[in-house]
Amino acid sequence: MNSKSVNNKWSWTLLVLSAVALLAFGSMRSSGPQTQADRIDAITKVLACPTCQGESVYVSRASAAESIRAEVARQIASGQRTDDEVIAFIEARFGSRVLLVPRSTGLDSLIWVLPVFALVCAVGTLGFAFRRWKVVGNDSISEEDAQLVERALREEQ
Amino acid sequence: MAPIIASVVGALLVAFLWVLVTAKPNTADDADSPLLGQPAPSVVTTTLNDEEFVLARRKGSWVIFNFFNSTCVPCVAEHPELVAFNERESTAANPAELYTVINDDNDDSVRAFFSKNGGDWQKLRDVDGAISVAFGVAKVPETWIIDPNGYVRLRIAGKLSTGLLDEQLNLLKKQFGS
Missing domain, CATH: 1.10.8.640 (Cytochrome C biogenesis protein)
Incomplete structure (x- = not known):
């Protein structure tokens, strides 16, 4: 990774963080x-x-x-x-x-907490599944397949 | 991992189904309200005869508020029940005081209704629905019972069935004293 792409990455991160901070400030400040x-x-x-x-x-x-x-x-x-x-x-x-x-206290708070909990679980499960597929997946080809391809190429010539 | 997740999801679905199947519908005559067991809201208004009415001055008597509108079909349907109840109470030793609270209706319509259908108890004006909001009344008819100490004891939402008001009032008198 060269220094230019690293700089770009940091610039984007800074931009996103600034936008989030400004949005949070704008939505929370009293409008008089x-x-x-x-x-x-x-x-x-x-x-x-x-x-x-x-x-x-x-x-x-x-x-x-x-x-x-x-x-x-x-x-x-x-x-x-x-x-x-x-x-x-x-x-x-x-x-x-x-x-x-709904209020964010007592039993009503479940309405706010449960969707976040479900999202975290879903993302976690997907991440886990993707990682497993990557590990289980076999990129190398078998000897039989290699011979098959070689034969086909030879016939083509 | 997959069998564990599937088992958890399955168990949750079974639990939801169990709650749905075993939940009992609310068939009770009385309705829930955050005001039950609480001091009754302050009510200061005028009657249809332009007399002042202050609920706090009615302490010592059981007070019944019937929220009413002359165009509401269940209100009209339950009216004979209220007339009969009031007649029975008028001969009792410590009669309960019945009041109609006029909900989103005009004086003339209410006067016309009562002159036609009977009922000589007091009718209370509810300017801007202040009494209705104070009791959390959204739809009429509703009937509320307030004990002699000024605490809200019962809310009946919807049309009164035959003898329900007598039955509930007697139960409350036994429980909280007459």
Whole structure:
């Protein structure tokens, strides 16, 4: 491997790491103070309409969803609860089925952990299988095959 | 290695199947809620007669909230059951207080419904669905029982079957005292 290809490899690695770091920073940084309407929208987008299939409270026009939206608006207007506390209040009434994004604690955390676990197992199993095939695979040709090829070449001449 | 992986996957599939086959459907009359056994949410509203209603002032009595809408078919179907229950309770020594909580309906429709179908108990306004959200009511009808100490004891989701309310209230009175 020459020095040019090594430099290229390091440049690409650095580029990928920089992109990941910038994306992580950009997604985590606070975008400044939100208005009350922004907070209401953000909260209702993560709450499921209890009488609809797969719709958020933000999208749904069902009576139950409108009642929840009104309650969120009341609590935000009172200024006494954080967004997480408002979500917890609604969850305490309707149960965890009202959360569109499952919590990362308790039994719900399995929803986040299991796919990663399955992916790691799948990649590990594939890696193991590929390695085994490579080891088991025989690149050398048998004496019989060599003679067969030699005969065919001679006949061709 | 392959036989071990196949055995693990097979065992997991068998376990899933066993859970699916042995799981029992929820056939109970009462429904689950995070509020059961908890203090009832604060309810401050007005009745259809424009009188103030504060749930905290009803301590000492068993309180029953029936969430209702005059266009909801099961609500209309269970109404005779509530009328009969209220009549029986009115002659009891320590009668339970029955309240209709008006869910997403207007005053005139509710008045018209009760004048036609009977039921002289109080009807509570639920402005913006605040009471419904406080109790986690998504669909009507729902019936809730609150004990004399202000704790939520029972939630019945859906239409009341004959005698269910009396039966459950008597069980609760025996368990938590009347």
